[in-house]
Amino acid sequence: MKHTVRSAAGAALLLVLAGCGSGGEDLKVRTGAASGGSAVYLQAPVIQAAGGMDSSTLKAYTVKGAEAKPGEAVQSEGGNVVTVRLDSGGKGDVALVLTVGDSGKTSLERGQVLALARAFASQAK
DSSP states (O other): OEEEEEOTTSOEEEEEEEEEEETTEEEEEEEEEESSSOHHHHTHHHHHHHHTOOHHHHHHHHHHHHHSOTTOEEEOTTSSEEEEEEOOTTSSEEEEEEEESBTTBOSSOHHHHHHHHHHHHHHOO
16 A cells, blocks of 8 residues: 655655564554655654553654664664665655554564564665
């Protein structure tokens, strides 16, 4: 699924979603792009819901994700959300967000979720 919209400031925003089941849990990979600002913030509602985060935890997580270097993975406290900024070639910002399970819970181990996110991010070039 692909959505393209314009922000109030006129920046183009793009969100692409792919998903599948993993042991009875939903695994979703979203790649967001923004021509201005951080693509991580574009996905904040999804990050918050999947990670079961309150607003202060969400803010800290999204700031850390937005400040990460391209290729650096940032994992949520619950372990079921991982954000990876992708190399945008200097044109805007691109971020991949992988979620498994819901409300901060997954049957997968933290390392498994992190490895999945890194594998997807390595393919997004």
